[in-house]
Amino acid sequence: MNFKLKSVRKPADTEFGSLEARTAPVSEEKIAERLTAAPDGPPSKISELVRRRIVIGKSKVSIAPPVENGLETVFNADERTRIVSTDQYPWKLICALEIDAMTGTYVGTGWVVGPRTLITAGHCVFDSKQMGGWAREIRVTPGRDRERRPFGSFVARRFSTLNLWTEKQDADYDIAAIHLDADLFPATEAFRVGALPDEELQDYLINVSGYPASPGGGTELYWAKNRIRAVTTRRIFYDVDTSGGQSGGPAYVFPDENAHPVVVGIHAYGEGGTPGSIAMRVNSAPRVLPEVVEQIEAWRDEDLESS
Template sequence: MSSRYDRDIYSDSPMLEVAAVQKTKLCEGDVGALPDHTQGCSSDKLIVRGKQDASLVSKISFGQSLLVPGHDRRSRILDTTFDPWRKICALEITSKDGDSFIGTGWIAGPRLIITAGHCVFNSSYGGWMESIEVIPGRDGDSEPFGRYRSKLLCSMERWTSAGDENYDIGAIILSDDLDSRLGSFSFGFYPDLQLKTQMVNISGYPICGVGEEQMHHSNRICSVTDHKIYYDVDTEGGQSGSPIWMYQKDLITPVVIGVHSNGAGTRLNANSGVRITPVLVDKISEWRTRQ
């Protein structure tokens, strides 16, 4: 005698309840070694750590990147020679058509700067950029660590061939080694549960400072997907490529978990960036070895 539970395995089969185990994958950076300063870094008070379970404040209105006129929550970094601010770089970008742009990148190796994919390859401006000047820790007219020129630009095939925003990440390989005192960021993949409600920091070089002044804001993560991180953090054009970093409770050094790439537009109430996945941990590590 048949029952309603009898079914053809090829027709309306039940879901297989299997789940992949997510494991942390971390690539350590280099702390660097600058001379001791006589005073502490005043910008340290801007950094957030840990998690925040409280609900986020809902905005009544927002612009392209959550910036509401008169309510910019960002702060200018005035101590850019300190860690981690010195590891964040202003980018002066020139396209093959001769157009000029600004962006942000972060140090991931002796000759490696990570940024957004659209900062190195943009189909609207002739594809690969012609050249990029990198200025670590820029502070207005001050360039405390000099500037460096791109030798090679890299990105993910899914970005360059299809414009897939899930892979909007790029790499700048420099002609020369960076100042060894600068150090480099750690970066890694963390499971969903560790990222939800995590407090994160984003700092970069927006157009409001003509790409010369570093601006920071911090808040908690709203949500995560397999390839993206969404957050209520104020940003602006020019901050594409900024590091999204956090501090785990057992770590005192910052760990980059994503690359800022998108403003909120008109549909979402959160900005977003490309999440560092296990695949991207391997890819960034590969880019580190290129000369």
């Protein structure tokens, strides 16, 4: 059923989003105070949380958090390919994210949907449990390959996500936008998004690309493709190898060999995030549905109007 989603914008003047907060250190006491408001209460050891710097799907350091956190999964032999021609289409549209939150610095992935708009996972911009709320700022580097930044880097401080993500951390709505203050690429080069019916989706191999924490430390682009194993009302499940840091990356198909890639999901979860009703070892993405297309277009158009 098609319905209208509600966009939630990061407040411009939050304690941890203001200019003063970005330049001042944040004490562990402040972090504990903020995390107390999370649904499950504060962690028992705030200093341990700060040291580990773990957030769902992202880690600046190579740490293996518990599977139940829903982190992305490599199945058996790792079949990912490292992409080095990151200045070429469509790889240049995929961006490495360095996420500054009050509990630490994390890595993630975003992709270009408009000249000034990136799409990513909701938990890359807002996570009440492990980031303590909104990201303070995100450094965006399109087409990064280690220390090579062919298109430079951009710092973003404006983010949007969905109400069902901020209110309930509902995995089916783990979707967000990063709003930039300068153009990245022309609209004609941006990723397309598509709401495809179940039977059509299941005919495709799905591609997933992103910047994992391991290997590469969030600075190397990896890609893999494989079968779509299951489709539910709001999720797509697939046998594609990923690991932490690839959250927010595009899950896309090619309608034919000469077509632009069409994003059909926003990669966000591994087997730890698979519902019990899906009896498979699979990774997954919140699905692009008509109302998601409408919201993405609204974010993109809003950024174009403000340029």
